[in-house]
Amino acid sequence: MNDPVSTTPARLEVQGVTKQFPGVLANDHVDFAVAPGEIHALLGENGAGKSTLVKMIYGVLHPDEGQIFWNGEQVSVADPRAARQFGIGMVFQHFSLFEAMTVLENIALGMDEPGDMRELADRVTEVSRAYGLPLEPHRNVYTLSVGERQRIEIVRCLLQNPKLLIMDEPTSVLTPQEVERLFETLRQLASEGVSILYISHKLHEIKALCDHATILRGGKVVAECDPDAETAQTMAQLMIGEELKTVSRRAGGNFGEPRLVVEGLHMASEEIHGVDLRNIALEVRAGEIFGIAGVAGNGQNELLIALSGERLAHHAEIIRIDDQPVGRMSAGARRRLGVCCVPEERNGHGAVPAMSLIENAVLSGHHRMELLNSIFIKGAEARRFAEKVVADFDVRTPGAEASAGSLSGGNLQKFIVGREILQNPGVLIVSQPTWGVDAGAAATIHQALNDLASEGAAVVVISQDLDELLAITDRLAVINVGVLSNALVTAEASVEEIGLLMGGVHGLDAHPAAQGGGETHAA
């Protein structure tokens, strides 16, 4: 139905598009076409070249070679403004929003001719109602959840009557209910003739939503397929180019003594628009992997720094490690007791970008790996430790002297996770362990977490990726607006149930998910 040489021209066709970055061929003669009203998936791992490709379509980047055809005519897209004039709208993975301004102002700023503000407010309300994207025009953006923010970007595109809507990894920040809602909106748009270019690496979403898929690997198109005719397994193999490693699970259920116990943890956030932790309680036993699910910005970061000791609890007894009260202990003292930690932010929190991998290994590893004597760094031991991390976790780097900032995001993530796991912690707290790493490396990290738990460690995994949590955790709880739910046994939990705990569809008062203050994220 979407043969590029059929009589009706494709809405968008890309031929032989090539983009070279220093050291990387990001796109290598990419061809594909999107028909009117088609939902077309661009599938590929992180670094496969999806984002580069759509940035060229939207005019943010310019191709070195190749042509772009719009409704059969060759065009050059000079900048995003030109793209918008053709009728191309794009919802970025990282939103371009202004926190301290209202929804309406944000929408007006993103339009070339917004017209009268009062009329615009009416149109926003109208469009948001027509497509099931509820928005209050006069709310300030910082009071909104991530899902609501994404609606602003979508409505901003829809107001300009796009013919092609590009969605870059739109579901990574949504609850399962919000994903379903978004899909309904996209199907409705497609039925009205809008083409949708849907970028993702989540296979079940592509199966559920898309008519056609172009699979990229290493900057090249490796396959075109009909997602309905494929299984998630076959598409994964096309995407990765090899058999997916399966993570061997431990025999569950045989857990030891509680190693990490938290009771009644309250902590006001230090951030301006941060989330206060309210009455957090959890218990993780030896050998257990405990998951914390939730939409980004619901207190995950605050919880991590409370557990790691970067901020202290009000009483020592609030946090206990191996029956020892540590609530008033510093991060270094907790590390000596065996608490290791991987924060979400890699550059600046997990690692110092300007320092070498060896130095970064010393910074968090010196307590447990004895990399310091009373005055000096033990150079040889430090190097050996850093090199072991690089080797065991397949960190692609010229050497351990390379600065942390010179590594790609996925490689730095492997280094940081590896550095903490190899310290053989008694309690490991890890946030977004596989964020930005490819499927092969994700499997390695999951396996390492599993192995660590089977050796008797207690592991806490904070993640927005529900699939990841369902795959590797024994029990999980959901954090929403700084409140942690009761723990569920992962094997018995349903995605529905977890999604409701995550706040269901944010911003819908009528929805039954209002429990736990799920309707807003007021700071």
Added chain:
Amino acid sequence: MTDSSAVLVLLTVISAATPLLFAALGELITEKSGVLNLGVEGMMLAGAVAAFAVAVTTGSSTLGVFAGALAGAILAFAFGVLTLTLAANQVATGLALTIFGIGLSALVGAGFVGIAVTPLPKLAIPGVSDLPVIGSLVFGHDALVYLSIVATVAVAWFLKKTRGGMILRAVGESDLSAHSIGYDVIGVRYRAVVFGGAMSGLGGAFLSLAYTPMWAEEMTAGRGWIALALVVFASWRPWRVLFGAYLFGGVTILQLYLQGAGGLDIPSQVMSMLPYLATILVLTVIAAGPWKGRLDAPACLGRPFRPST
């Protein structure tokens, strides 16, 4: 104190507040675009000396006022080239601008020390200006006093109601987002910085042409710094800047009267510190109060912006 002397005090408060109001409104616009220009004191001095020199040389105080605004704008433009085009550190460059302004104004003003100039004419409305109390309080000021009030209204309206104001706030709130949507971040900031300089220059011109119609080295006496503090005090809102300027103007006059009144056994130097102590006190209270973190500071304030290509 008789009624008429109370009116006199209030009149001097208006004069003391006007230069602060000009400079703080200019800095407010500059900071709303995300640029922190600590050179207000230097730009005020440049404005004061340029206004005075031109007024003395040409005999036209109107030309003097324009020269004051222009001198402030030129200094601000230089600040823009350094911090916006060349992405130099804004704090260091702003401090340097103040020191530069002090030196430059002293050099240019050396030949004008001790010369008097006709003060800016009061705009008298026959009949109305002669009304008791109201007449002299509301009417009969010079044009710059009225201009400062009009400027407050205009700045408030611009920020809240116009598309230009919205873009200015957006640029100060998230330069990267504004750039990715397609706004000219650097261009907007240049305009805001130059406007801020012109307003500081006007504040300086008011000092040397109306408040004390003469030129003396460093005659701003720290008013540029008070103006900077006022912007924080006002949490970046124009009407609060107006209120703050009159409050601080009042404190300045209060200490003069307390000194003049004698009786109090406090050294005059301590009294002179009063406005500056008040500034420090207010800033400390603001920073420590329960409303901390809700000050609406522009999120990109002071951060250099380098667009990626």
